[in-house]
Amino acid sequence: MKAGHKFLIGALLIVGSVGFLIAEGVKETGVYFLTPAELAAKTSADPSFVENVGFKVGARVVPGSIRRDRAGRRIDFQVSDGVKSYPVTYRGLVPDTFTDANDIEVVVEGRLGQDGVIRATDVLAKCGSRYEAVPKA
Amino acid sequence: MTLLGQFALWVTFLVGLWCVAIAFSARWRDRPELAATVVRSVYAMFGCLVVASLALWKGLIGHDFNIEYVAAYTSRNLPPYYIVSAFWAGQKGSLLFWALVLSLFASLAQLLTPRRYADLMPYVAGVTSAVVAFFVSVMLFGSDPFERLAFTPADGRGLNPQLQNVGMVIHPPMLYLGYISITIPFAFAVAALLSRRLDTGWIHAIRKWTLVSWLFLSIGITLGMWWAYVELGWGGYWAWDPVENASFLPWLTMTAFLHSVMIQEKRGMLKRWNLGLIVGTFLLSIFGTFITRSGVIASVHSFTQSNVGYFFLAFLVVAAVLSFTLLYTRWPLLEAEVRLESMLSREAAFLFNNLLFVGIAFSVLWGTLFPILSEAVRGTKITVGPPFFNRVNVPLGLLLLALTGIGPLIAWRKASAANLRRQFVGPLATGAAALAMVLAAGLRDFYAATALALAGFVAGTISQEFLRGVRARRRMHGESVPLAFFRLVARNRRRYGGYIVHTGILIYFAAFAGMAFKVEREATLKPGESVELRSPFGHTYTFTHVGISQYEALNRVVSAATVQVAIDGRADGLLTSEKRQHIDSFKRPTFEPSTEVGIRSGLREDLYLVFAGAVDGTEEAVYRFNVNPLVWWVWFGGFVLAFGGLVTMWPGGGPALVPARQVQGGYAVSLVGAGTE
Numbered sequence: 014m015k016a017g018h019k020f021l022i023g024a025l026l027i028v029g030s031v032g033f034l035i036a037e038g039v040k041e042t043g044v045y046f047l048t049p050a051e052l053a054a055k056t057s058a059d060p061s062f063v064e065n066v067g068f069k070v071g072a073r074v075v076p077g078s079i080r081r082d083r084a085g086r087r088i089d090f091q092v093s094d095g096v097k098s099y100p101v102t103y104r105g106l107v108p109d110t111f112t113d114a115n116d117i118e119v120v121v122e123g124r125l126g127q128d129g130v131i132r133a134t135d136v137l138a139k140c141g142s143r144y145e146a147v148p149k150a
Numbered sequence: 151m152t153l154l155g156q157f158a159l160w161v162t163f164l165v166g167l168w169c170v171a172i173a174f175s176a177r178w179r180d181r182p183e184l185a186a187t188v189v190r191s192v193y194a195m196f197g198c199l200v201v202a203s204l205a206l207w208k209g210l211i212g213h214d215f216n217i218e219y220v221a222a223y224t225s226r227n228l229p230p231y232y233i234v235s236a237f238w239a240g241q242k243g244s245l246l247f248w249a250l251v252l253s254l255f256a257s258l259a260q261l262l263t264p265r266r267y268a269d270l271m272p273y274v275a276g277v278t279s280a281v282v283a284f285f286v287s288v289m290l291f292g293s294d295p296f297e298r299l300a301f302t303p304a305d306g307r308g309l310n311p312q313l314q315n316v317g318m319v320i321h322p323p324m325l326y327l328g329y330i331s332i333t334i335p336f337a338f339a340v341a342a343l344l345s346r347r348l349d350t351g352w353i354h355a356i357r358k359w360t361l362v363s364w365l366f367l368s369i370g371i372t373l374g375m376w377w378a379y380v381e382l383g384w385g386g387y388w389a390w391d392p393v394e395n396a397s398f399l400p401w402l403t404m405t406a407f408l409h410s411v412m413i414q415e416k417r418g419m420l421k422r423w424n425l426g427l428i429v430g431t432f433l434l435s436i437f438g439t440f441i442t443r444s445g446v447i448a449s450v451h452s453f454t455q456s457n458v459g460y461f462f463l464a465f466l467v468v469a470a471v472l473s474f475t476l477l478y479t480r481w482p483l484l485e486a487e488v489r490l491e492s493m494l495s496r497e498a499a500f501l502f503n504n505l506l507f508v509g510i511a512f513s514v515l516w517g518t519l520f521p522i523l524s525e526a527v528r529g530t531k532i533t534v535g536p537p538f539f540n541r542v543n544v545p546l547g548l549l550l551l552a553l554t555g556i557g558p559l560i561a562w563r564k565a566s567a568a569n570l571r572r573q574f575v576g577p578l579a580t581g582a583a584a585l586a587m588v589l590a591a592g593l594r595d596f597y598a599a600t601a602l603a604l605a606g607f608v609a610g611t612i613s614q615e616f617l618r619g620v621r622a623r624r625r626m627h628g629e630s631v632p633l634a635f636f637r638l639v640a641r642n643r644r645r646y647g648g649y650i651v652h653t654g655i656l657i658y659f660a661a662f663a664g665m666a667f668k669v670e671r672e673a674t675l676k677p678g679e680s681v682e683l684r685s686p687f688g689h690t691y692t693f694t695h696v697g698i699s700q701y702e703a704l705n706r707v708v709s710a711a712t713v714q715v716a717i718d719g720r721a722d723g724l725l726t727s728e729k730r731q732h733i734d735s736f737k738r739p740t741f742e743p744s745t746e747v748g749i750r751s752g753l754r755e756d757l758y759l760v761f762a763g764a765v766d767g768t769e770e771a772v773y774r775f776n777v778n779p780l781v782w783w784v785w786f787g788g789f790v791l792a793f794g795g796l797v798t799m800w801p802g803g804g805p806a807l808v809p810a811r812q813v814q815g816g817y818a819v820s821l822v823g824a825g826t827e
Contacts, residue, residue, distance in 0.1 A: 016490045016491055016493055017489060017490050020490055020493060023502060024501070024505055027505045027509060028509065030514065031509035031510075031546065032544075034513065034541065034545065034546070035512075035516055035542055037541075038513075038517075038537075038542045039532070041541070042537040042541065043520070043524075043533070043534050044532065044534070045530060045533075046521055046531035046532060051530075069533060072728065073488065083763060083764075083766065084674045084765045084770060085688070086674060086772055094255045105672065106672060106762045106772070109742055109743060109744050110742060122794040
């Protein structure tokens, strides 16, 4: 066998495993990114979605809905996209950008409980109004 | 002054258009005076951009809050060095900074490139001027740094507290310098294609530039990790965030190029691949700029959504179409001179290394774009996060690490069995020893153990290369060990500088492996209460909450929470984390409160303390405690990497590469010190 052919086999092995790792990685770790309205549509179309499927929700925090229990490191709030809103409960520390100010955008990762409350495993926040241009590139 | 600034931008833009028109019309070929004006217009653009930058700086230093940019990013009580760095802290200013530095590099490329490439230079000038003109047009038509407000605020808003950090003063410019300097090799590649001078000439002309760009990118990425670690407070330094990925992508393809270019120099292979890599790296740098400035993909390094992104998207598409069309039309001219002779050759190792780099880059790009792709194809947005990137890239990265150890051991063209035996015994032994040590230490994580064993193998390879080199010099020249070592590196800077870079890389890998064992714990503590955390190295830390103090500093009100640290019951100093509320000179709060983490860095592990707030005005504090193993080694690895990069590109130091046809492969010849590599 020529060196070129052997190399081609090696190359195909590498390309193949990259492809396999990507496909498998997406299948195993991919998470839905939904708006509250899309989440409502998903759950009504497929009731098994509740409690079984992890997802991320991108929405705004409803002003005035934040209840903090600092000592218990627990936070409850409502997220909404103007169409549908969901209550969220999270145990853990929220980032500095999660403030009581109006107009904060959050990404909540978690699952929906039978009671309609999102049990968050992670909360990311960004404040659109003041947070322009963190130059990282 | 803003009028002058805007005027200077317009002049730059028009001169740029003129330069591009003349350069690509190729009329200068028969008229040397036209070629000279093309080159001179590059200098003229730089002059104009210096004027524009001085105008903006004057506004910043003079606190001219009537200028929107000055009011948005500075305030009267901002420390002076942050006023300087405010120049690149925001979208608009960073565009001006980018254009300024690019035109500086373009001018340097014209000045420093030897005369023998004179017939490439007008094309190079045309490409760089096109890119500068594009950046200036973004400012003129999209995002004007000299925009004035209808009124003059009494004080500005101040700089985002997360940017008030020494790392932030130098980290973005470093990354920018890396991104920006990619344009120069790209310009040479396009010039070589246009002029059909496709021998290795253009590659020699850009060698230093590719190294400069790679070095700045590496330093910028490492400083970015440091900034994220110190400022973002989530406890790590790399989160596979889109913006981080955007800086990693061109680094990957550039690193692939630095390796594959050696094959082209020595063996005349891979011409198309190398051109593709340079074009790809440039496009990825523009893509990164698009990602960070458009807000199409949600990122923790949040930029507001802005229309500026679409300028970059348009530019990206145009640049991609033009350069790939050009590459296609010159395809037949890029035939390889020789074929691969054996799988057991350094060429083959380099080819696999390149495939892995590009494979990693592809997977990172795919993961970053996946939300958009899945929405376009399937109608639902699906995101992938750190678990995806780790799953895919950890195995690929480890393969690459293995090749780092294998590549230097295999001869060019075709390795013999004797060569392989002689070369591999030592490194394999050190690798096995490393593996035995980690297993004996009780480490059972598969990837971490593999990483450390491979790091031992690569360390063996590098030490063997240095040892044999030093020994040969001692034998031939009778030099003392330190002198032989110094001369060995000084006379073969590219080769041994490269090994120093590899050393930095294996330190990175070892440090990344350490992060698999980080531990963390959250707790709410009253003064006097304590919490315990077991370090992965076996000892136990006790953190006792001391109290919270409040005071005012220059531009902020600080609540500082302090804990007493004890190791295995032995008191070991204090650690403080702060909550800062930044204020302007009228004591009005600016920005949201920010956290200043407390870090105590050590060779084995870092203690990382986050004060998340006090409970309702009492001294009861909410904390997160982290023990992060081996973090110090990431910064040290970055230092070694940068040092190796500097050695590699230091001027002088022996003749350039000699084609392998004249020098048979293997280490034996290069040891003579003729500088074959």
